[in-house]
Amino acid sequence: MFCQHCGTQNPDNSSCCSNCGAPLHGGNGQGPCCPNCGTPIPNGVQYCPNCGKPLNANQPPIGQNPSAFTRSIPLCIVLSIVTCGIYGLYWLYSLANDLNNASAEQNPTSGGMVVLISLVTCNFYLYYWMYKAGQQVVRAKQMRGLPADSNSSILYLILTFFGLGFISYALIQNELNQMA
Numbered sequence: 001m002f003c004q005h006c007g008t009q010n011p012d013n014s015s016c017c018s019n020c021g022a023p024l025h026g027g028n029g030q031g032p033c034c035p036n037c038g039t040p041i042p043n044g045v046q047y048c049p050n051c052g053k054p055l056n057a058n059q060p061p062i063g064q065n066p067s068a069f070t071r072s073i074p075l076c077i078v079l080s081i082v083t084c085g086i087y088g089l090y091w092l093y094s095l096a097n098d099l100n101n102a103s104a105e106q107n108p109t110s111g112g113m114v115v116l117i118s119l120v121t122c123n124f125y126l127y128y129w130m131y132k133a134g135q136q137v138v139r140a141k142q143m144r145g146l147p148a149d150s151n152s153s154i155l156y157l158i159l160t161f162f163g164l165g166f167i168s169y170a171l172i173q174n175e176l177n178q179m180a
Contacts, residue, residue, distance in 0.1 A: 001014065001024055003017035003019065003020060003022055003024060004022070004024075005017065005020050005022040006019050006020040006022070008020070010024060015033065015040050016033030016034070016039065016040055017033070021033045021034055021036065021039075034048040036048060048104070070176070070177050070180045071091075071094070071173055071176075071177070073170045073173050073174060073177075076091050076169070076170070076173065077166060077170065080166060088165075088166065088169070089115050091169055091173075092111070092114060092115055092118070092126075092169065093111035093112060093114065093115050094111060095111070095133070095169060095172050095173065095176070096108075096109065096110065096111035096114040096115075096129070096133075097110065097111040098176050099133055099136045099137065099140070099172070099176070100136070102136070102140040102176060102179055103136040103137075103139040103140040103143070104139075104140075104143065105136060105139075109129070114126075114129050123160075126160060126165065127157055127160055127161060130153075130156040130157050130159075130160045130165070130168055131153045131154070131156065131157045132153075133153075133156055133168075133172055134151075134152040134153025134154070134155070134156045134157070135153050137152055137172060137175045137176075138150055138152065138153075140175075140179060141175070141179065144179060146178075146179070152171070152175075155168075155171070156168040156171065156172065159171075
């Protein structure tokens, strides 16, 4: 099948041109394609799940706004201690939202839901989220071409299980700060 936009020959089952990323008619009928890498894009996604680049020219690239993810780790820890953990809930809320943005997660759990479900389930959901957060950190780093350690999920889970969740928060925040 030839692309109507650039004339490149593509496999018959392709939905997007491998050269220009334009949708191919007669493919598998999926929606639009990433103009950067040609990956089919699900509806409602703002960044390409494959290359991480913005799909709209008006959107800033992921992680290009340093203030979006950057927080002072010592200040977050001190504020969490001084406020008897209340700031820690806000920090968790912010980490979840920042990780969703950094990893271009397709159906993310919002920061508010992470905090609420963790409180309702007496932190059992927090264990699950910490494991998933490690996977999101790996994905976000891979999207930026940075080396990623796939064992971070287990590390965050174990630290949180033994009551050291703030260390996990600090490690995740450190990864986000480095990506910004």
